[in-house]
Amino acid sequence: MPTNTITAADSTDLLGEGWGDLEQAFESGQEPDSTELDGVYRGRLISVRGIDVLPPLVRRVVDILAGTPLLPWRGKRFGAADVGRRSGSNVWLTMRGPDLISFRVSRAERSLVLDYDVPANPPPLRTILGEVRRLGPGLYLGRMSVRSGQRTTPLLWFTLDNA
Amino acid sequence: MRGPPLQYDAIVVGSGFGGAVSACRLAEGGMRVLVLERGTWWGAEPGRRSFPRGLLGVARSVRNIRFRRGIVHRNLVRDPAGLYELSLYEHLDVVTASGVGGGSLVYTNVMEEPEDEFFDCFPQEMRAGEMRRYFDRVRSMLRPAPIDKATALPPKNEAYVRLARAAGREDNHEHPDIAVVLGDPDEPRTVVNAAGEVQSSCNFCGNCVLGCMEGAKTTLDRTYLPAAMRAGAEIATLTEVEGISPTNTGWQVRWFDHAAGRRRAGLADRVVLAAGTLGTLRILLRSRDRYRTLRGLSPRLGAGFSGNGDQGALMLGSSLFFAGEQGPSFNAFIRTRTSDGRHRLLLGEAGIPWTGLGLPVHVARRLVGTHMLLCMGREEPDSGTVTWDGNDLSVDWDSLGDSDLFEEIEHEMDILATTAGASRLVSRLATSPHPLGNATVHPLGGCGMGDSPDTGVTDHRGRVFGADGLHVADGSLYPRASGLPPSMTIAALAERIAELALHS
Ligand SMILES: Cc1cc2nc3c(=O)[nH]c(=O)nc-3n(C[C@H](O)[C@H](O)[C@H](O)COP(=O)(O)OP(=O)(O)OC[C@H]3O[C@@H](n4cnc5c(N)ncnc54)[C@H](O)[C@@H]3O)c2cc1C
Numbered sequence: 001m002p003t004n005t006i007t008a009a010d011s012t013d014l015l016g017e018g019w020g021d022l023e024q025a026f027e028s029g030q031e032p033d034s035t036e037l038d039g040v041y042r043g044r045l046i047s048v049r050g051i052d053v054l055p056p057l058v059r060r061v062v063d064i065l066a067g068t069p070l071l072p073w074r075g076k077r078f079g080a081a082d083v084g085r086r087s088g089s090n091v092w093l094t095m096r097g098p099d100l101i102s103f104r105v106s107r108a109e110r111s112l113v114l115d116y117d118v119p120a121n122p123p124p125l126r127t128i129l130g131e132v133r134r135l136g137p138g139l140y141l142g143r144m145s146v147r148s149g150q151r152t153t154p155l156l157w158f159t160l161d162n163a
Numbered sequence: 164m165r166g167p168p169l170q171y172d173a174i175v176v177g178s179g180f181g182g183a184v185s186a187c188r189l190a191e192g193g194m195r196v197l198v199l200e201r202g203t204w205w206g207a208e209p210g211r212r213s214f215p216r217g218l219l220g221v222a223r224s225v226r227n228i229r230f231r232r233g234i235v236h237r238n239l240v241r242d243p244a245g246l247y248e249l250s251l252y253e254h255l256d257v258v259t260a261s262g263v264g265g266g267s268l269v270y271t272n273v274m275e276e277p278e279d280e281f282f283d284c285f286p287q288e289m290r291a292g293e294m295r296r297y298f299d300r301v302r303s304m305l306r307p308a309p310i311d312k313a314t315a316l317p318p319k320n321e322a323y324v325r326l327a328r329a330a331g332r333e334d335n336h337e338h339p340d341i342a343v344v345l346g347d348p349d350e351p352r353t354v355v356n357a358a359g360e361v362q363s364s365c366n367f368c369g370n371c372v373l374g375c376m377e378g379a380k381t382t383l384d385r386t387y388l389p390a391a392m393r394a395g396a397e398i399a400t401l402t403e404v405e406g407i408s409p410t411n412t413g414w415q416v417r418w419f420d421h422a423a424g425r426r427r428a429g430l431a432d433r434v435v436l437a438a439g440t441l442g443t444l445r446i447l448l449r450s451r452d453r454y455r456t457l458r459g460l461s462p463r464l465g466a467g468f469s470g471n472g473d474q475g476a477l478m479l480g481s482s483l484f485f486a487g488e489q490g491p492s493f494n495a496f497i498r499t500r501t502s503d504g505r506h507r508l509l510l511g512e513a514g515i516p517w518t519g520l521g522l523p524v525h526v527a528r529r530l531v532g533t534h535m536l537l538c539m540g541r542e543e544p545d546s547g548t549v550t551w552d553g554n555d556l557s558v559d560w561d562s563l564g565d566s567d568l569f570e571e572i573e574h575e576m577d578i579l580a581t582t583a584g585a586s587r588l589v590s591r592l593a594t595s596p597h598p599l600g601n602a603t604v605h606p607l608g609g610c611g612m613g614d615s616p617d618t619g620v621t622d623h624r625g626r627v628f629g630a631d632g633l634h635v636a637d638g639s640l641y642p643r644a645s646g647l648p649p650s651m652t653i654a655a656l657a658e659r660i661a662e663l664a665l666h667s
Contacts, residue, residue, distance in 0.1 A: 009417055009428035030410055036455040136417045136428045137406030137454040162453065163405055163417070163426065 008135050011044040011159035015063050022047060022157045026141050029133030031110040036134070037088075040095055041160035043075035046141075048156045076114075076160060078105065088114065101125060114142070128155075138163045169429035171197045173664075174416050175396075175437060176404045176446065178202075179265020180653040181637030182437030183387035184301070188661035189435070190394035197429060198396055199418055201403035201438075202226070202262035203244040204384065207376045214268075214374030215246065217521040221373065225249065226261045231557060232595075238555060243401060243421040246374065250441060254561035255470055255547075256593045256602035259439055263400060264384035266439070266650065269372050270604075271493035271513060272341040272380055274307035274651040278506055284544070284642045286614045286623035289659070297655040297662075304357045304390075305381050307340035307651070310494045314345045317367055317490025323512050324495065330582040332497045339648070341494050342381040343371075348490075351377065358386040370519035371492040402427070406449055407434055408456035413632055433632040433664070435625075437657065440468070440606040440639040441549075441556060447610065447627075448551040459629035461616035468547040468560060469644040470603030472508065472540030474572050475593075478579070480532045480586030490514070493537065499575065508540035508568070508646055510575050534583075535592075536576050539605060540568045541646030549609050561599035562591075569601070605649055610635045611642035624667070625660035636660045 008014050008025055017025070051059055065071060074095050078088040086105035091097055101121060103114040114130030129152060132142040140160040145152040172194035175186045182198060190196040204211040215224035226245030230237045231252050246269065250257040260269045276298055279291035310320065320338070327336040346352050346364030356362050365379040378385065392398060401421040408415050413432040420427050436443040447464060451457040492514040499507045513535045517527055546564025550557050562569040573590055580588040593602040613619015616628040621640060627633040636657040638649055645652065 010426040012425070030408065033455065033458060035458070038455060134408060134456070136415045137408040137450055137456045138417065 008139065008141070010163075011046065011139070011161055014046050014141070014157070014159060015044075016059065017047070019047065019049075019157075022141070022143075025135065026131075026133055026143060026157075029110075029135050029141055031107075032112045032132060032134045032140065034107055034112075037078040037105070037112060037132070037140070037160070038080065039162070040077045040091060041075050041140070041162050042095065043073060043091075044159045044161070045071060045073070046157040046159055049154060087118075103128075103130065132160065135159075169197070169427070171195050171429060171431040173197075173433050173435060174199060174414070174429055174431040175435045176416070177265060177436070177438035177442060177637065178263050178383065178388060178398065179260075179437065179439055179637065180267065180383065180650045181439075181635075181640075181657040182265065182435070183267075183383035183391065184654050184657035185435045185437055185634075185636045185661050186396045186398075187387040187391035187394065188658060189664065190391045190396035192661070192665035194665075196391065196394075196396040197431070198388075198391070198398040199402040199404050199416065200263050200265075200398060200400050201243070201421070201442075202246070202260075202265075203400045204263045205246065205268055205374055206378065206384070212244065214370075214376055216370075216373065216376075216519050221520065229555065231552075231555065236552070236554060243403070250556075250558075251594055252558035252560070254595050254597050254600045255558055256595065256600075257441060257470070257558075257606050258602065258604050259441065259606065262384075263388060263398060264382045267342075267380070267382040268374050268384070270650060271371050271648075272307075272343050272491055273493060273648040274301070274305060274340045274342050275509075275647045276340075276651055276655075277645050277647055280505060281645055286612050286619070288623040289612070294655055294659070297658040298651065300658045301651060301654040304386050305342040305654075306357060307342040307381075308345065309338040309340055310345060310491065311338045314347065317348075319369075319489045319512065319514060320495045326579060326583055327495075327497050330497075330578050332578075335498045335500075336495065337498060338495055340651075341491055343491050344379050344381065351379075356381060356386060358390045360385045360389055365491060367490045368516075368518055369489060369492060369514045370516040371514075373516050373519040404438065404446055406454045406456065407436075407446060407633070408450065408454065409630070409632075433634060435634045435636050435660075435664075436610075437635070437637040439637055440609055443635055443637055443639045444468075444549050444609045445556055448549070448556065452551040453553075457630060461613070461620045461628050463611060463613065463616070463618065464620050465549040465609050467545050467608040467611045467642060468549045468558065468606070469542045469544075469564075469608050469641075470547070470560065470601060471605035471607050471644045471649065472538070472542040472565070472568055472572070472646050473603035473605050474538045474540075474569060474576075474591060474601055475513070476536045476538075476576050476580075476588055476590040477592060478534045478536055478576075478583060478585040478588055481534060481580070481583035482532065492516070497575070497579075499571070506541060506646060508538055508572060508575065509648075510536060510538040510572070510579070513537040532585075536579065538572045538576065539646050539648070540565075540572055540644075542568055542644040544643035546644075547608075561597070562601050563599050605638070607638045607641040607644055607649060610639035612640050613642065624663045625656070634660060634664065
């Protein structure tokens with residue numbers, strides 16, 4: 001049995017997958033190199049906590065909505081990869097921006113960490129923590145969690161892609 | 164995440180000379196091999212796409228045109244299953260093929276072995292003597308032979324011999340080995356080739372560059388690739404690789420499946436990049452500079468690129484020649500050498516496929532006496548560089564990189580044209596309006612073999628420095644131009660790389 005079970009080649013491969021499968025995909029992902037994410041990446045919301053308890057039809061509607069302008073989030077922009085302290089921001093409405101809600105980029109065990117605890121963000125957003133792993137060339141799977149005290153609770157899954 | 168992961172011992176990208184040989188030998192050596200080829204199967208057999216005929220057919224068989232001049236940067240994909248790719252850079256046009264069998268589908272069949280000293284530019288471990296057995300392996304599969312040993316010379320060759328004699332170049336005149344089944348053109352026979360496939364002998368139609376409907380060309384889809392499939396290799400068509408990234412245990416390859424209209428991915432312990440010089444450079448540079456999944460590659464990546472000193476010319480109104488279509492396209496040369504006896508250039512007549520183009524009779528009649536000359540020369544090393552411009556390859560090359568060579572080529576062409584009584588010689592056939600522009604069918608180099616990352620992108624085994632399990636096996640391996648048709652050498656290099664990979 002191969003140790004690596006990544007099979008997603010496209011964000012659409014992950015749509016409709018259960019929370020457990022997404023966790024497995026994330027587990028088998030590779031740690032992005034510290035300089036890997038650089039520039040703008042198209043984002044896609046893959047799953048939101050609790051959605052898998054909804055009936056399939058409702059889930060399908062949410063999947064479809066996730067790919068329409070009704071969800072104005074377009075992706076993420078990462079600052080230059082070769083500078084020491086890296087930052088990034090979320091891109092809204094069009095791939096060119098505007099950019100709203102920023103994060104700091106650092107490395108943790110096997111993931112690139114997106115830390116929203118930056119002064120420019122309103123306090124509720126500062127509790128957000130993202131982790132990103134590479135599924136393949138140009139394709140990343142990310143998990144967003146909220147921190148409260150010692151606990152982090154996963155909230156949603158997203159992909160980033162620059163194919 | 165539907166279905167089990169696609170997991171292979173080796174994924175081979177491209178099915179041309181480097182890819183077909185690699186796939187065949189690795190599969191015969193017991194590896195589970197997947198070949199990813201962006202093109203489709205071609206030929207007269209059921210299930211294959213027919214080679215183009217007629218001007219419209221040829222125009223329709225263009226796969227894509229990459230136009231990268233000035234501020235206009237476009238890749239117009241006309242038909243992902245098309246046969247020809249035209250890449251129009253600032254000063255260089257590049258014509259390549261796409262399909263199962265790669266360049267062998269449209270090449271002019273010349274299988275030329277370089278002279279021993281050419282291997283001096285390769286890493287120390289590789290010398291001409293050691294390469295001989297790999298050339299022999301290619302020979303026993305493709306069985307190339309010179310036309311004058313196999314059949315009566317076609318009229319166009321006799322005319323070329325006469326021209327060489329009249330131009331005072333008779334001593335330098337030679338017939339190269341060509342990978343075509345030869346016989347009496349009026350009574351074609353069938354033969355079973357080295358891979359057990361049936362071929363028919365050549366009828367001298369002269370349409371080699373449009374693809375051989377008769378199956379007389381000993382192409383890779385009739386030799387190495389069926390042998391690879393018999394050894395268990397899978398060949399996936401219309402699959403265009405976009406990028407590669409390392410995993411804990413090997414490599415992930417991501418490709419666009421043109422038939423399904425979606426991306427797919429597969430895993431392998433090793434990847435062999437054999438997508439042709441520009442194809443391989445595109446995958447490596449895109450992975451390094453766009454996906455940022457390849458780090459630590461040699462700074463030489465993209466350096467040492469050349470068009471192999473190619474130059475084409477049209478000779479108009481010549482009186483010496485027969486109509487150009489009789490016989491295999493390109494099978495008689497004049498060769499010149501440097502003062503110390505090294506190969507300098509080859510110059511021959513490349514038959515224009517008049518019948519295959521299906522020109523109206525009155526147009527064809529006016530074109531009698533129009534012939535194409537094709538020359539290739541040993542360009543200086545490091546004449547060109549390929550880089551990533553953010554979206555695609557950018558090729559920085561012009562004929563100033565070796566102006567002496569191109570002047571010599573013009574001079575030799577002039578002598579032939581004058582001797583042939585041509586009314587006009589249109590030299591430097593290329594779309595670039597620039598006086599330094601040119602065109603090539605032999606893009607080479609950019610992933611040159613070297614002794615270390617300072618001198619090359621791969622080692623003598625084709626292993627990419629700084630990327631375990633990643634190999635290159637195609638024309639990009641050339642450390643410098645040979646000034647000779649490269650397919651035989653590419654195939655022999657791939658034979659060697661596969662053998663060493665199996666025994667490592
Ligand atoms: C008209 C013409 C005549 C020629 N005549 C001769 C001759 O007489 N003798 C000679 O030695 N040479 C000749 N050549 C040159 C010869 O065809 C090439 O040098 C040779 O085919 C190069 O071999 P290769 O393995 O490097 O790549 P190729 O044979 O070009 O094979 C590369 C393959 O990779 C595929 N590919 C590219 N990108 C991707 C991707 N991203 N994903 C998947 N697949 C991909 C391509 O479709 C192609 O099938 C000629 C070329 C042309 C165009």
